[in-house]
Amino acid sequence: MIKIGILGVGTVGSSVAKILEENADIIEARAGKKIIAKSGVVKNLNKDRKVNITITNNPMDVIDDPEIDIVVELMGGVEEPYELVKKALYNKKAVVTANKALLAYHRYELQKIAGELPLFYEASVAGGIPIIGALRNGLSANHIESIVGILNGTCNYMLTKMIKEDVSYDEVLKEAQELGYAEADPTFDVRGYDAAHKLLILASIAYGINAKPEDVLIEGIENISKTDVEFAKEFGYEIKLLGIAKKGKNGAEIRVHPALVKRSHQIAKVDGVMNAVSVVGDRVGETMFYGPGAGGDATASSVIADIIEIARGNRGPMLGYKRGLESGLKLLDSKDIESKYYLKLKVVDKPGVLASIASTTSEFDISISSILQKGSKIENRARVLLTTHCCKESQIQNAITKLKTLESVDSVSMLRIVE
Helix, strand or coil: CEEEEEECCCHHHHHHHHHHHHCHHHHHHHHCCCEEEEEEECCCCCCCCCCCCEEECCHHHHHCCCCCCEEEECCCCCHHHHHHHHHHHHCCCEEEECCHHHHHHHHHHHHHHHCCCCEECHHHCCCCCCHHHHHHHHCCCCCEEEEEEECCHHHHHHHHHHHHHCCCHHHHHHHHHHCCCCCCCCHHHHCCHHHHHHHHHHHHHHHCCCCCHHHCEECCCCCCCHHHHHHHHHCCEEEEEEEEEEEECCEEEEEEEEEEEECCCHHHHCCCCEEEEEEEECCCEEEEEEEECCCHHHHHHHHHHHHHHHHCCCCCCCCCCCCCCCCCCCECCHHHCEEEEEEEEEEECCCCHHHHHHHHHHHCCCCEEEEEEEECCCCCEEEEEEEECCEEHHHHHHHHHHHCCCCCEEEEEEEEEEC
């Protein structure tokens, strides 16, 4: 028999305890051992969790319990769970976590501490989608060429509504909050931090790069406007918040940002609160993983899959490799990322404006692919929408800085294009 202690009996923790009880027969058949949730930790002892386990508000009651074989960390946060997971590992207990923020900052330290002890984390990325197992095991014969993912269901829901139903960012955010898809403070989701934490975990498994969130390009969806939506519709694009990890000849790029994605791309067809991850391996080609990225039962499904793996005796290095991966591969500086771009400018409506814009982009060796001028509701103002051929991030940023200094230009904003 294997006994589980749960740090954090909230939505996911409660689902873990209930599924272990209600699906005990199939879980035992697959694990080869009976698995039960013995105890759990909560902050508020007065709240009824509706689970048949012993409840405490002291994490050490679980970590120091000699009967507990596996500690499941579902608390959220970074430093407190980091200290607790370390203590569990020092007590020679296996650990399962769903905490992407913890792993975004401390995955390499935890891998070193864990050693041969199992430390699994399938639920930390994309909820119920088994993407971690696919990268660590199913695709382990491949050099990973790229990972492109929709990793945040809140943002995907909002962008889908903006494109399909022509509602504004503020309107759809309010609706998402009312439906429970977005938090009262949606910053972590809409500014891309949640997706970035998840992408860093995937990139570590694929490339062995120890980067922190502060090291990579992260942009959110809060500045997506109706003009951007209109352009996307007119030119055959969807707008998605993407996490992109890609290997190139000069290094690996890791970035999270909203992007214009051609409707023919498989990932452009992923709508609503669903998540999807495209992985390209040098031998297998492209594989696509799709499913619910959050929710109590979906996330608990991944947690319990890890528990079953541990019960079967599976372990191995936490990040899936025993020596350095991709020798010499380093993280590219964001200024060296290459992409196609879409620029939106609000300009004074007078002769010569388009020429001055084209002259500025040419100054920075940026080739314009298409350009469109539209009228504005504001007198003597127009909107200029243009796309570029592929260039470096540094080139486009320098051009934007110069464009903003032109007397005829009121504002400039940019989206990257993924085709």
